[in-house]
Amino acid sequence: MYEKINSEILEAKEQLRKKERIDGLLQHAIEQLDSEKHREAELKEILDKEEMDVKKLEHLSVKGLILEVLGSKEERLDKEKREFMAAKLKYDECCNSIKLMEAEMKDYKAQLREVSNAEIDYEALIEKKQKLILESKDKYSNEILSLMEEAADLNSDITEIIEAINAGSTVLGSLESAKDSLSEAEGWGTLDIFGGGFISSSAKHSNIDEAVEYINAAMSNLNRFKRELKDVNLDINITIDIDSFDRFADLFFDNIFTDMSVQDKIESSLENVASSIDRVKEVMEKLRGDCDAKEIQLKNLKHKIKDIIEQARD
The missing domain is CATH 1.20.1330 (f41 fragment of flagellin, N-terminal domain)
Incomplete structure (x- = not known):
């Protein structure tokens, strides 16, 4: 009497566990994405500052002329450019990481849609079997x-x-x-x-x-x-x-x-x-x-x- 519905419950429970696992992965990805976006904002601020430092040295000014006469402008400019490139590499890596995380989240959401009714299906089968048990008045009822x-x-x-x-x-x-x-x-x-x-x-x-x-x-x-x-x-x-x-x-x-x-x-x-x-x-x-x-x-x-x-x- 219970063989068919037991098989259905087993399958539904597997889908429910899959849903719970994917949901856990999605929540973890959301937390990581929030953290990475916060990091992105901080790196963008550093990048903008380094870019501004380079531009200041590239444009001749009274200070720039003095540095050039003293023979240190090119060294300073080279140093600022290296710092700018280092900041840009970190920023670009963070932006790429965010894109990958967003793609990952999109995939998790698609997987969740496939098992969106897992809990409803499982509960419906449990309720159906419970009704069968109670009606049968067997040892479980x-x-x-x-x-x-x-x-x-x-x-x-x-x-x-x-x-x-x-x-x-x-x-x-x-x-x-x-x-x-x-x-x-x-x-x-x-x-x-x-x-x-x-x-x-x-x-x-x-x-x-x-x-x-x-x-x-x-x-x-x-x-x-x-x-x-x-x-x-x-x-x-x-x-x-x-x-x-x-x-x-x-x-x-x-x-x-x-x-x-x-x-x-x-x-x-x-x-x-x-x-x-x-x-x-x-x-x-x-x-x-x-x-x-x-x-x-x-x-x-x-x-x-x-x-x-x-x-x-x-």
């Missing part, structure tokens, strides 16, 4: 079904972790913006304490208002983040707070004690936000680690299923 269920669970876990990571990124964006606004407010606040006046007070409170808006957004996003984390069996304990500020007393009355009080609140809120950022980043790092680990598990499971399908015999 139970093992494959069990592994498929495990793979489905892992895929679901990965989806949930990615959703949590996306939610965390949104929280981080709001917190970073709040941190920037509070940092600016802190700067204006320091100036305000030392007599910055109306402009510094206005700027400071404008930044505070921005920070409050960002923190309100972060609070909303944080609630979603916490919900997503529960889906992946993680929890996070973060509270974000920003003190209310007595804007009018600070803005219209020259009172250093009020200014200092507001400055203390800004600094306290800034520390709170910075701490929240660190905590979210810590959780995000764990999420990414879990996601990477599960993706490796899923990849290994899929390989295991394919191995069983490939090796299945009548």
